[in-house]
Amino acid sequence: MTAISLKLRRIGLPRLIVHVSVLLIVILWLIPTLGILVTSIRDKNQITTSGWWTAFVGSSQTSAVRLGDPATAKQEGGKFVISGSVFENGATGKVQAFGTRVQEPAAYKVGQTVDLGEGESLLINGDGTYVQSKATAFEGRPKRIYLTVTVPPTFSLDNYRTVLNSEGLGQAFINSLTVTIPATIIPILISAFAAYALSWMQFSGRALIIAVVVGLIVVPLQMSLIPLLRLYNEIGNIFGVPSKTYAGIWLAHTAFGMPLAIYLLRNYIAGLPKEIMESARVDGASDFEIFLKIVLPLSFPALASFAIFQFLWVWNDLLVAIVFLGTGRDQLVLTGALNALLGSRGGNWEILTASAFITIIVPLLVFFCLQRYLVRGLLAGSVKGG
Known part of the structure; x- marks a missing residue:
């Protein structure tokens, strides 16, 4: 029996299938991303005459x-x-x-x-x-x-300079960051408090609130978008607040993201050792002190996992941004600006690929920075609970 067959037997067929499947998925995601990156830094004439895989040979x-x-x-x-x-x-x-x-x-x-x-x-x-x-x-x-x-192959950053300066994606990039960062932090802060209350504080109606939160997870965005917009406009008319503001889109994304956030964080926090909580209470710590000094540091994997999901969801969103922020040139987020480019510059591949890579570079950085917490947080949140 050869060394390869012995190694395969030691690994096991099911595990080998899993490894091969994961490798194929990684390759399927990596090839298009690499193609976008290479095309975005190529010369316009070379893009129209040859594929990106020939970029390094002329x-x-x-x-x-x-x-x-x-x-x-x-x-x-x-x-x-x-x-x-x-x-x-x-x-x-x-x-x-x-x-x-x-x-x-x-x-x-x-x-x-x-x-x-x-x-x-x-x-x-x-x-x-x-x-x-x-x-x-x-x-x-x-x-x-x-x-x-x-x-000969030619590479430059001219396409990115054109996109960020002439095509207005620089302002759209800033708009996306202005929308995404608060819309990720706000629901995490609120949901963490709610998750702790639903896990370790005793009060009437707690089971009903948990059931409502689980039910809200499956409510489609499209079904609740119009009622939420009408409610927001009515409140804005009462207090004289403009309808197209960043505050509106922050509140909208917070409302849509909180059910999943509360569910994941509650399951994780409920699985924390009970002895730690009881010891803190014996030492005279209040619920706020327990939450701030014990629960939050121990719950960082769960917080990071939801932060990845929420950040990616808000960054890639187009529907909520158009409804609550508007479609003006100074209001468009990256997805809206890229959608406009598809209509006006559909034949300019160098413009579209540079714009697309600008759109995905920030989510990639966020994912790679927090990905080590993703699986740990999701697995703990899915199997723990009480």
Whole structure:
């Protein structure tokens, strides 16, 4: 029996299947993300001519150029000669072939003199230099030719500068942070207090409140959005508060996020050792002191797990942001700005990919910073409880 088969037996088939499945899921998520990142830093012309997986080996492009002005021709050995380079404005590359018709852009090889008829010949080298000669004087406009050029890979942050400055995503990015950070912190603070009360404080109606919280988890957002908006507008009219404010969207996300937060945190806090709570009470600690000094530090994994979910939900939200914040240029969040770009710049892949990566970079950072607490907090919150 080989060493590989022994190792497979030691791991076990079920565990091996789990590992392979997780690896496949990681690959399926990683490939599109890598594609967006690579495309976002590529040149516009390279994006339209080759896939992102060829970004590091260069790309082949076909372009039309005009040779030198006939007025610059010089007489050499009884012929009129125009020389120069097909690359202009600092462009670089290696010419593979050329042609005089758009239907045959690679009709001739580089490095050999081609007879174009009527006493005219053309030589184009791989570095782009050319020599055009004719027995008689050149007339009319400069000659148009078509080139097949291998362009070296080009990477820059110009797409991101364009998106953040010209396309207005810089303001949308700030708007998203302004919405997401408070809308993540507020429900956590309120839910942590509620979860402690439902776990360790005795009062009438506690079981009913827990049942209501569990029921609210399954209430669809779309069903409660309009009643909540009407209630908010009515309260705003009474107190003279504008309807499209950050406070409104913070309250909306808090209301939609609190049921799940209370459920997860309550299950986790209820599973904390009872002896710790009793010892603190014997020492004269109040409920607030127990909550602040004991429960909160021990509940950090559960708090971090919900923070990830709430942050991702609010950051990727579009519906609540449009309803409670508005659709003005200064009010749009990132998802709204990206949706607008899809309609106006749908063909500009360099703009869309840079915008998409700006949209996902913050959630990725949040997840990687807190992911070690995610599984621990969710598992503890799902199996503990009382």
